[in-house]
Amino acid sequence: MKRKILFFLLISCLSFSQQKSVKITDLQPKSEDFTFPKITYTEKPLVENKINTFLQVDQLEYIPGAEGTPSKLVSTGKTSYSNYVYFYSWEKLETPKNILSIAISGEASGAYPEGFDIWKNFDLRTGNFINAKDLFQPNSIKAVENLIQKSVKKEVNDFIVQLKAEKNPSEDTLAQISMYEDCFTDFTLDGIEYYFAKDKIRFIAGRCSNHAMRALDDLGSHVVEIPYKNLDKYWNSYAKNLLSSSEKVDSTNIHNKLYKGKIDGKYPITVLINTIYEDGSFSAKYWYDKNKKLIEWNGKLKGNHISVIENDYYSEETNQWIIKAYIEAEVKGDKIVGTWQDYQTKKYLKLELEEL
Numbered sequence: 001m002k003r004k005i006l007f008f009l010l011i012s013c014l015s016f017s018q019q020k021s022v023k024i025t026d027l028q029p030k031s032e033d034f035t036f037p038k039i040t041y042t043e044k045p046l047v048e049n050k051i052n053t054f055l056q057v058d059q060l061e062y063i064p065g066a067e068g069t070p071s072k073l074v075s076t077g078k079t080s081y082s083n084y085v086y087f088y089s090w091e092k093l094e095t096p097k098n099i100l101s102i103a104i105s106g107e108a109s110g111a112y113p114e115g116f117d118i119w120k121n122f123d124l125r126t127g128n129f130i131n132a133k134d135l136f137q138p139n140s141i142k143a144v145e146n147l148i149q150k151s152v153k154k155e156v157n158d159f160i161v162q163l164k165a166e167k168n169p170s171e172d173t174l175a176q177i178s179m180y181e182d183c184f185t186d187f188t189l190d191g192i193e194y195y196f197a198k199d200k201i202r203f204i205a206g207r208c209s210n211h212a213m214r215a216l217d218d219l220g221s222h223v224v225e226i227p228y229k230n231l232d233k234y235w236n237s238y239a240k241n242l243l244s245s246s247e248k249v250d251s252t253n254i255h256n257k258l259y260k261g262k263i264d265g266k267y268p269i270t271v272l273i274n275t276i277y278e279d280g281s282f283s284a285k286y287w288y289d290k291n292k293k294l295i296e297w298n299g300k301l302k303g304n305h306i307s308v309i310e311n312d313y314y315s316e317e318t319n320q321w322i323i324k325a326y327i328e329a330e331v332k333g334d335k336i337v338g339t340w341q342d343y344q345t346k347k348y349l350k351l352e353l354e355e356l
Contacts, residue, residue, distance in 0.1 A: 024102070027070055050128070055120065061074070082110075095198070127356075145188050152222045156208065156219065163177050199228060259271040261351070261354055338351045
């Protein structure tokens with residue numbers, strides 16, 4: 001008990017303000033439809049570079065230093081999502097010392113305009129994106145997910161009871177009841193937004209409604225607040241050090257990390273690991289440091305082995321992607337080592353990457 005009290009006294013006494021040297025300004029050129037955060041961290045330029053690179057590649061599909069303006073692809077609907085995306089505001093949140101949490105708001109227009117709020121969390125000791133799963137002991141992840149699911153289900157079920165208590169329910173009320181009874185509530189840490197607050201972590205689960213039913217959705221997104229102290233038995237050592245202002249950094253998985261290295265020992269590249277799903281599906285973006293153009297990788301991660309395909313372009317004549325290369329590699333600690341094989345010539349080139 002004394003150790004728990006000491007742990008949270010350390011948090012309350014040392015950790016509840018951002019490092020004053022971390023500044024956020026608007027990425028230029030700013031416009032009415034583009035207000036996007038840019039981080040300055042003069043004490044740790046590598047951390048600054050990693051956070052800005054992640055945010056711009058992940059959200060804008062723009063590589064810092066590339067030709068053109070950062071907002072060009074998102075504002076013209078030319079990203080991989082094929083939607084027009086506008087960024088209206090950002091906010092730096094109050095967090096423990098080692099953490100940078102940023103809230104970003106905007107609008108995406110596909111078939112319908114859709115407002116969005118997203119939260120991005122970074123470890124200020126390393127510049128790495130913080131994955132929710134990296135915070136908990138492996139055998140505790142399901143327990144944490146159950147806490148989130150239980151809270152969301154309670155909120156939805158309590159509201160259904162309230163709606164059903166109406167004596168003469170309108171058609172809208174009956175439609176609401178049906179919508180909430182069919183609501184998806186089995187959220188996992190991989191499929192939920194979250195951010196760090198002063199003394200608690202907030203998980204934000206998606207709403208029950210689709211776009212057509214949104215006007216009837218009085219609940220909206222589901223916010224689940226859990227004080228840090230209530231998760232003490234679930235945190236792993238990485239999370240405890242992160243929250244207590246310790247400079248000790250434990251290793252985390254490759255998800256959402258940046259790597260730098262070379263192909264054939266002479267072509268410098270940078271890689272951003274994007275997504276790793278539970279079934280092992282794997283996606284990443286990389287670029288040659290010289291020309292700064294994004295290239296997609298898609299494939300599988302099985303154990304520590306990566307097998308991915310790099311496509312060259314989409315053929316309108318054959319209605320299929322034309323393959324550029326095959327990549328086979330092994331994750332070895334903070335390194336990824338393997339081969340890049342040209343699809344046409346069958347020539348193998350050595351691939352060497354190291355975590356930034």
